[in-house]
Amino acid sequence: MQYMLALYEDENAFMNLNENEMGELMGAYNAYTTSLQEAGAFVAGEPLEPSATGAIIRNHADKMQVQDGPFVEAKEHLGGFYLIDVLDLDAAIDWAAQCPCAKTGTVEVRPVWNIGD
Amino acid sequence: MMRAEDSYTLAAETARTSYSRLVAILAARTRDVALAEDALAGAFQAALENWPKSGVPRSPEAWLLTTARRTLIDGARHEAVREKVMPDLTMLTEEAHRLRDASEELFPDERLKLLFVCAHPAIDPSMHTALMLQSVLGLEATHIARAFVVAPATMGQRLVRAKRKIKAAQIPFTIPEKDQLLQRITAVLDAIYAAFSTGWDEAFTETRKSAGLADEAIWLARLVVQLLPENAEAKGLLALMLYAQSRQEARRNQAAYIPLAEQDTSLWDRTLIADAETILRAASTLSAPGRFQLEAAIQSAHISGLVQGSVNWPAIIQLYERLIQTAPSIGAHVAQASAVAMAGRADDAARLLERISEQADTYQPYWAAIAYVERSRSNFEAARAAYNRAIELSTDPAVKDWLGVKQAELA
Numbered sequence: 001m002q003y004m005l006a007l008y009e010d011e012n013a014f015m016n017l018n019e020n021e022m023g024e025l026m027g028a029y030n031a032y033t034t035s036l037q038e039a040g041a042f043v044a045g046e047p048l049e050p051s052a053t054g055a056i057i058r059n060h061a062d063k064m065q066v067q068d069g070p071f072v073e074a075k076e077h078l079g080g081f082y083l084i085d086v087l088d089l090d091a092a093i094d095w096a097a098q099c100p101c102a103k104t105g106t107v108e109v110r111p112v113w114n115i116g117d
Numbered sequence: 118m119m120r121a122e123d124s125y126t127l128a129a130e131t132a133r134t135s136y137s138r139l140v141a142i143l144a145a146r147t148r149d150v151a152l153a154e155d156a157l158a159g160a161f162q163a164a165l166e167n168w169p170k171s172g173v174p175r176s177p178e179a180w181l182l183t184t185a186r187r188t189l190i191d192g193a194r195h196e197a198v199r200e201k202v203m204p205d206l207t208m209l210t211e212e213a214h215r216l217r218d219a220s221e222e223l224f225p226d227e228r229l230k231l232l233f234v235c236a237h238p239a240i241d242p243s244m245h246t247a248l249m250l251q252s253v254l255g256l257e258a259t260h261i262a263r264a265f266v267v268a269p270a271t272m273g274q275r276l277v278r279a280k281r282k283i284k285a286a287q288i289p290f291t292i293p294e295k296d297q298l299l300q301r302i303t304a305v306l307d308a309i310y311a312a313f314s315t316g317w318d319e320a321f322t323e324t325r326k327s328a329g330l331a332d333e334a335i336w337l338a339r340l341v342v343q344l345l346p347e348n349a350e351a352k353g354l355l356a357l358m359l360y361a362q363s364r365q366e367a368r369r370n371q372a373a374y375i376p377l378a379e380q381d382t383s384l385w386d387r388t389l390i391a392d393a394e395t396i397l398r399a400a401s402t403l404s405a406p407g408r409f410q411l412e413a414a415i416q417s418a419h420i421s422g423l424v425q426g427s428v429n430w431p432a433i434i435q436l437y438e439r440l441i442q443t444a445p446s447i448g449a450h451v452a453q454a455s456a457v458a459m460a461g462r463a464d465d466a467a468r469l470l471e472r473i474s475e476q477a478d479t480y481q482p483y484w485a486a487i488a489y490v491e492r493s494r495s496n497f498e499a500a501r502a503a504y505n506r507a508i509e510l511s512t513d514p515a516v517k518d519w520l521g522v523k524q525a526e527l528a
Binding site (some may be wrong): 001088115 | 239287297
């Protein structure tokens with residue numbers, strides 16, 4: 001069963017990290033990714049550029065609209081994701097709780113919709 | 118050959134005694150509560166049609182399980198999940214055979230797992246109780262909706278949504294790991310207590326919206342105690358509810374409300390009280406105190422005090438102090454202040470109530486306590502105003518009447 005872990009973080013706090021803090025955080029994410037891989041749970045995972053770098057696209061009724069990001073004004077923004085493959089929701093929640101993001105931000109666990117089911 | 122009514126009665130009896138067990142067994146295998154319920158409903162339907170003709174099977178439960186399993190396999194044929202679920206469903210046949218030969222419980226764990234699923238933290242806490250009532254006890258959505266004062270269609274939809282979530286998110290049918298267990302049990306116990314409180318509050322209202330809910334909650338708590346004998350709080354909750362239930366007959370005289378201190382103690386159910394005492398004592402030997410055990414101990418102190426004719430208020434105030442430290446709530450603060458007032462320390466009680474005046478402004482027991490305290494201090498104007506507020510906030514007409522009588526007694 002696949003789940004997406006969506007990582008929401010306060011971008012300002014992230015930008016204001018000093019070199020040491022940034023290094024520590026990167027180390028924590030690397031270790032986390034490695035443990036996901038070693039457990040055979042890792043499918044994919046990437047960090048994202050800040051929300052201000054994004055674009056918002058709508059093509060409702062064939063009227064194409066493009067706006068600058070972020071999508072919603074909020075304190076925390078989507079800053080990265082993991083796609084993991086584990087037994088059930090409790091296992092996914094366990095992994096989410098160990099994610100470095102859960103210490104300072106918010107991790108949302110979403111089951112991947114398996115259309116074949 | 119059995120007459121139709123007899124087999125109908127037997128099917129109904131089997132439904133009552135085995136429903137939760139069979140749903141739990143089926144749901145744990147399919148990881149789909151809604152599907153399990155549907156399959157079991159179909160099996161009961163088939164029982165009503167077949168048993169009058171072919172006679173009642175030797176083990177009605179095994180028959181129902183086998184029939185439900187067939188429905189599940191047919192359903193699974195059209196789904197990709199079939200591969201995942203089939204081995205489990207095949208195992209069900211063996212289990213049904215074992216069930217036929219066993220007189221006692223074979224799958225106690227499955228019901229416990231179902232309780233943990235219903236009170237899973239990923240499910241909206243306001244739905245925990247409703248889910249349990251439906252999935253573990255088999256209550257109809259309309260009955261649950263009445264108890265929770267929502268439209269039946271709304272409740273039905275919320276239940277469907279919650280069950281869809283259990284399936285879509287793959288909430289596991291497992292006993293949580295040790296580090297999670299306590300927190301998860303708390304959610305289960307809270308949901309059971311919510312069912313009890315709803316039944317208790319509504320027991321005497323005109324419509325008796327949730328008559329029987331208190332009994333169902335006690336049944337669930339007994340189940341948890343039986344399945345988790347090492348958990349002290351489960352025992353605490355069961356004892357608490359039994360103490361409350363023992364006073365059921367004394368809470369009203371005809372329709373009139375009787376407060377605890379004025380109840381006819383000869384109407385209290387001594388068997389339930391003795392049962393509660395035993396369970397609470399067993400809980401305390403586990404040396405894991407908690408909110409429910411403290412609340413049960415407070416009930417116990419009240420009851421034994423009133424039976425003996427002298428209540429140990431200092432002990433009760435002390436227990437409330439511990440309760441406030443363990444699980445702070447407006448209710449505990451108000452109850453402690455009331456106990457202080459009953460102990461003859463009205464000024465102290467007034468100070469305690471003053472501290473929570475902001476949070477308690479719409480809490481009926483708070484105003485009833487203020488009324489009592491101000492009356493004891495001969496502040497009759499303040500007492501009168503507090504009675505008005507308490508009457509306004511009461512939902513039970515009998516309580517409104519009683520408060521009105523007390524108010525009229527003021528000089």
